[in-house]
Amino acid sequence: MSVPANVPILTSEAMRAAEAACAASGVSLSELMDRAGAAIADIAWRMAAGSPILILCGPGNNGGDGYVAARLLAERGAEVRVAALADPATELARAARALWTGAVEPLDRDLAPAALIVDALFGVGLSRPLPYELIENLQSLAGRRVLAVDVPSGVASDGVRDWSPPLPADVTVALGALKPAHVLLPTAPHCGQVLLARIGIDAGGTMRTLPSVSSTKPDVAAHKFSRGMVLVRAGPMPGAAGLASAAALRAGAGYVVLSGSDHAPFSAIIAEDGAGYADRLGDARIGAVIVGPGYPVSDALDDDVMAALDAGKPLVLDAAAIAAALPRLHQLDGAVPAILTPHEGEFARAFPGLSGSKIDRALAAAAFAQAVVVYKGADTIIAAPDGRVVAAWPGSPWLATAGTGDVLAGACGAMLARGGDAFDAAVAAVGWHIARAARIGPGLVADDLVADDLVRECND
Numbered sequence: 001m002s003v004p005a006n007v008p009i010l011t012s013e014a015m016r017a018a019e020a021a022c023a024a025s026g027v028s029l030s031e032l033m034d035r036a037g038a039a040i041a042d043i044a045w046r047m048a049a050g051s052p053i054l055i056l057c058g059p060g061n062n063g064g065d066g067y068v069a070a071r072l073l074a075e076r077g078a079e080v081r082v083a084a085l086a087d088p089a090t091e092l093a094r095a096a097r098a099l100w101t102g103a104v105e106p107l108d109r110d111l112a113p114a115a116l117i118v119d120a121l122f123g124v125g126l127s128r129p130l131p132y133e134l135i136e137n138l139q140s141l142a143g144r145r146v147l148a149v150d151v152p153s154g155v156a157s158d159g160v161r162d163w164s165p166p167l168p169a170d171v172t173v174a175l176g177a178l179k180p181a182h183v184l185l186p187t188a189p190h191c192g193q194v195l196l197a198r199i200g201i202d203a204g205g206t207m208r209t210l211p212s213v214s215s216t217k218p219d220v221a222a223h224k225f226s227r228g229m230v231l232v233r234a235g236p237m238p239g240a241a242g243l244a245s246a247a248a249l250r251a252g253a254g255y256v257v258l259s260g261s262d263h264a265p266f267s268a269i270i271a272e273d274g275a276g277y278a279d280r281l282g283d284a285r286i287g288a289v290i291v292g293p294g295y296p297v298s299d300a301l302d303d304d305v306m307a308a309l310d311a312g313k314p315l316v317l318d319a320a321a322i323a324a325a326l327p328r329l330h331q332l333d334g335a336v337p338a339i340l341t342p343h344e345g346e347f348a349r350a351f352p353g354l355s356g357s358k359i360d361r362a363l364a365a366a367a368f369a370q371a372v373v374v375y376k377g378a379d380t381i382i383a384a385p386d387g388r389v390v391a392a393w394p395g396s397p398w399l400a401t402a403g404t405g406d407v408l409a410g411a412c413g414a415m416l417a418r419g420g421d422a423f424d425a426a427v428a429a430v431g432w433h434i435a436r437a438a439r440i441g442p443g444l445v446a447d448d449l450v451a452d453d454l455v456r457e458c459n460d
């Protein structure tokens with residue numbers, strides 16, 4: 001399972017707007033369909049490697065792409081059959097169907113499979129769940145390699161419904177841009193390896209997949225304070241704050257203070273008792289404050305969060321600190337740069353009653369808080385109040401273990417303390433976290449993410 005790095009993601013509404021802009025600039029929809037069909041034919045040719053191909057065509061333009069691909073594959077000498085669910089219902093699909101000179105078989109329970117199935121039944125136009133009979137007929141084709149056109153049929157491309165496709169794809173060719181369903185659970189795993197065929201659409205937009213990680217070297221004239229100074233406030237479970245402080249150092253902070261704990265994981269971390277917290281918040285060199293790791297709901301947490309907000313420092317708020325800060329953050333209306341890092345449960349508690357896809361909900365939360373939201377999970381979404389979104393699918397499943405969220409909070413703190421944009425900082429931290437997890441793999445515990453042998457390996 002994979003998606004290309006740093007490519008656009010569009011909802012069906014944005015996709016239609018992009019198509020219309022394309023048409024207005026002189027590239028017809030029929031030209032777009034030809035390009036889509038050619039991209040599908042190319043990939044099908046390589047996947048089939050000489051074995052027979054069966055293309056399943058639906059009534060809309062997704063089916064139209066299928067007819068174009070069938071014609072091009074046949075012209076190249078591939079052994080290709082077409083089965084249709086219904087007659088074409090759009091002008092474009094009818095035109096594409098008219099150019100296919102081979103037979104069209106009915107898509108029923110007697111349909112013979114082929115080594116490669118190309119699924120061109122439904123794309124972004126699917127408006128209701130697939131009929132039961134079709135699901136049954138498709139299930140009888142399972143077990144072969146499947147190439148999905150745009151999205152596996154049955155999936156709601158905007159990621160708002162959790163409909164599963166009867167034919168999960170090995171490869172999905174996204175047309176023009178990725179769609180939310182490619183990067184959100186539960187649909188993303190059904191898309192297999194997602195490839196992007198750009199087909200000449202200007203997908204611009206504000207939503208993208210995670211960019212590749214690039215490690216930035218410190219400036220030649222750097223000193224410890226210029227690289228960013230991070231203050232981590234410990235609660236009753238100091239191990240979590242210790243992990244966050246270690247992660248802040250490993251992610252590039254020049255100086256880390258752990259307040260309220262004497263459990264510093266490294267000698268380089270300045271551990272001090274809680275009494276100095278107010279003074280530290282007044283220290284002009286502090287570039288980011290982290291509150292929340294290992295700090296459950298309590299009056300003390302409320303006090304510490306309010307003090308940090310009043311100090312006006314860029315903030316990373318994790319776990320219970322998110323709900324504690326929310327009313328004040330909302331009032332501050334973005335005056336204090338902040339990154340919130342909720343997992344599913346914390347998100348539901350802090351932002352009840354939101355609807356739509358995980359992307360929609362992350363955006364609504366970011367707009368309400370006027371802060372960057374890192375809505376964690378296997379399909380982490382990073383959303384900014386100005387509408388920017390980065391989707392981090394597929395992440396690393398090895399991160400599903402205690403303490404890794406504390407490490408992410410620490411990395412966010414380090415990136416934020418550098419002084420740049422909070423959204424860019426959150427994106428860099430999520431990328432750092434996933435890249436390190438990928439290097440460790442099986443057996444990962446959160447401490448490994450900040451261990452020095454990993455650093456040596458990364459520097460090799």
Ligand SMILES: NC(=O)C1=CN([C@@H]2O[C@H](COP(=O)(O)OP(=O)(O)OC[C@H]3O[C@@H](n4cnc5c(N)ncnc54)[C@H](O)[C@@H]3O)[C@@H](O)[C@H]2O)[C@H](O)CC1
Binds near residue numbers: 032036059125
């Ligand atoms: N991205 C691009 O620039 C291009 C994309 N293309 C392809 O076009 C589809 C979208 O086509 P559209 O015709 O809008 O929708 P669909 O083909 O997905 O299907 C709509 C069709 O099906 C009917 N329908 C919807 N749900 C059901 C259902 N559950 N059961 C039965 N019938 C259903 C609906 O009423 C319509 O008739 C996109 O994904 C790309 O593959 C083009 O190639 C142009 C360039």
Ligand SMILES: [K+]
Binds near residue numbers: 120153
């Ligand atoms: K499809």
